[in-house]
Structure formats: structure tokens, C-alpha cells
Amino acid sequence: MGKSLSLKVAASVWGNPDRYVKTWRSTDNALEGTASEHNDSFLPLDEISECDPKIVGKTVYMLANGQGKGRSTTTGHNRIAKTWRIIFCLMVRSRYKTSWRKQDKKTNVGIEVRVAHIDADAGKGLKTFDSLVLAETSEAQADRIKELSHAYYGSAGIAWLEHITSDKAATTATAKQLVDDFMSQYSDLTAQAHRVAKRFAIVSAAGELATQAGITGWQVGQATTAVMICLDNWLDNYGRDGEHEQRQIIEHIKAFIEQHGSSRFQPCHIHTYQDFETKITNRAGYHNYDTGGILFLYQYL
Numbered sequence: 419m420g421k422s423l424s425l426k427v428a429a430s431v432w433g434n435p436d437r438y439v440k441t442w443r444s445t446d447n448a449l450e451g452t453a454s455e456h457n458d459s460f461l462p463l464d465e466i467s468e469c470d471p472k473i474v475g476k477t478v479y480m481l482a483n484g485q486g487k488g489r490s491t492t493t494g495h496n497r498i499a500k501t502w503r504i505i506f507c508l509m510v511r512s513r514y515k516t517s518w519r520k521q522d523k524k525t526n527v528g529i530e531v532r533v534a535h536i537d538a539d540a541g542k543g544l545k546t547f548d549s550l551v552l553a554e555t556s557e558a559q560a561d562r563i564k565e566l567s568h569a570y571y572g573s574a575g576i577a578w579l580e581h582i583t584s585d586k587a588a589t590t591a592t593a594k595q596l597v598d599d600f601m602s603q604y605s606d607l608t609a610q611a612h613r614v615a616k617r618f619a620i621v622s623a624a625g626e627l628a629t630q631a632g633i634t635g636w637q638v639g640q641a642t643t644a645v646m647i648c649l650d651n652w653l654d655n656y657g658r659d660g661e662h663e664q665r666q667i668i669e670h671i672k673a674f675i676e677q678h679g680s681s682r683f684q685p686c687h688i689h690t691y692q693d694f695e696t697k698i699t700n701r702a703g704y705h706n707y708d709t710g711g712i713l714f715l716y717q718y719l
């Protein structure tokens with residue numbers, strides 16, 4: 419099952435998957451309205467490759483922060499900015515992810531926390547599936563799921579809302595306990611990773627509440643196990659030590675040296691082996707070959 423079909427299956431909980439899934443074929447201003455319309459709900463976004471890589475980072479920040487741009491009226495007064503509280507899901511191809519990182523370097527670090535990247539591969543040789551229960555092959559199972567999600571949609575979401583609102587106090591207490599139980603399995607996380615894990619915990623709690631209501635047909639704990647697998651995948655990609663930003667800085671420095679090592683770093687040898695010095699334009703630092711290796715020294719202005 420591919421990424422787009424996975425997104426449509428998730429969307430079928432709330433409505434027609436072909437209509438409920440939105441695309442990035444719009445401006446960031448238009449997405450403000452879309453996010454506001456999905457307030458307190460789920461917003462699936464596909465075809466991120468249709469969005470300009472230069473604005474993807476800023477748009478992701480906007481969606482995650484839950485507030486649109488501030489604007490003024492023709493008379494100079496401030497308009498009320500659109501606000502929302504949503505869980506959104508994006509489908510991103512690896513090559514496009516690399517492209518937007520290059521275009522929008524200033525927002526890289528925050529994006530990794532606001533959008534938790536999960537590999538679309540369960541590691542079982544079945545793409546996103548970890549087992550076959552509806553067919554003998556992953557392709558046939560994907561076709562069957564697509565057929566069912568387009569035939570029956572919207573009912574699960576309504577049933578879940580009816581269940582959690584029937585006794586709000588009891589549901590709130592149960593959900594809080596489910597979240598606490600989930601987070602107790604990840605007590606050693608850093609602050610940033612803890613924030614991400616909390617979102618996964620909420621998804622897990624929603625799945626368990628739906629199971630208790632007889633909506634999913636799953637066994638108790640099955641939703642939690644699935645969400646933990648996804649969170650563990652993100653932690654493996656992000657890093658469990660909480661040093662992601664430091665690693666990213668090092669990667670940027672390494673990439674800069676690989677690209678400009680021979681053109682923007684001036685030699686500073688102890689012994690001169692040549693009668694002339696190469697002219698360095700826009701010098702970024704120095705390099706020394708007399709240390710047994712290559713030492714690059716950055717200059718800070």
C-alpha cells in the first residue's frame with residue numbers, strides 16, 4: 419500500500435477519501451482557510467511536491483502553530499487571525515524532502531519536531547503492511563482496502579464522536595490515563611522528543627477509545643502497539659539522544675567543506691611548499707595539511 423492510499427484510508431474515517439484529502443495546490447493563504455475549516459479534527463495533505471519548496475517550511479510552521487497571518491483591514495485595523503487546533507498528516511517523497519531542506523534552511527530544525535517523519539515501510543517486505551489478513555499479497559490487500567474505504571466512509575468518525583461526548587468527564591479521565599500510560603514508556607526523552615511523543619500518545623489514546631467503543635474491531639492495546647512502532651521509527655530517524663540540532667549543524671558544516679574546501683579556505687602551512695599563494699575569494703577560513711590530516715578552521719566575523 420502506497421503513501422497516498424494510506425492517507426486516503428485515514429481520511430475515510432471522516433468522509434469521502436477522494437474529497438477529504440486536500441492537496442498543496444494552493445497558496446499558504448488558502449491553506450489557512452482549509453486548516454480553519456478542519457479545526458479540532460484531522461487534516462490530510464497529499465502531493466506536497468506541488469508546493470513551492472521555498473514556502474513549505476513556513477507553511478508547516480503555520481499549520482503546526484495553529485494561527486494564520488496577521489492582516490489589517492482597509493481602514494488600518496487588525497483583522498481577527500484564523501486559528502485552529504488540528505492533527506495534520508503529509509505525504510512526502512524523499513527527494514522532495516531533500517529539495518525543500520535546501521531551499522528553506524532556516525526552518526529545518528523546527529520542522530523535524532513539528533512534522534514527525536515516519537518511514538512508509540513496516541520492514542516486513544510488505545511495504546506499509548506488517549501482515550496480510552485480507553488477501554494473499556500486499557497488492558491485493560491494498561486493492562481490497564481501497565475498495566472498502568471508498569464504499570464505507572465517514573461512519574467511524576461520527577461513531578467515535580458520539581462515544582466520547584456521551585460522558586465527557588469519564589472519557590476525559592480515561593483518555594488522560596491512556597496518555598499517561600503511553601508516556602510512561604518514554605520517560606527518558608528530551609524536551610523536544612517528549613513534545614512529539616505526546617502527540618503520538620494522543621493518537622494512541624484515540625485508537626484505544628475507539629476500540630473500547632467497539633468501532634475498530636481491534637484487540638485492546640493493538641492501537642497503542644501500532645503507534646509505538648511509528649514513534650520508535652521517528653526516534654530512530656531523529657535520534658534518541660536529543661542532539662539532533664547539533665548533528666544537523668555538523669552535517670551543514672561537512673557539506674560546506676565538501677563544496678568549498680578547496681576554493682574558500684586559505685592554506686596556512688607551517689612550511690611553504692610553493693612560491694605563490696592561491697587567491698581566495700570570500701574566504702571562509704583556513705586549512706592546514708601539516709597536522710597529519712586536514713584541519714579546517716572557520717573564521718567568525
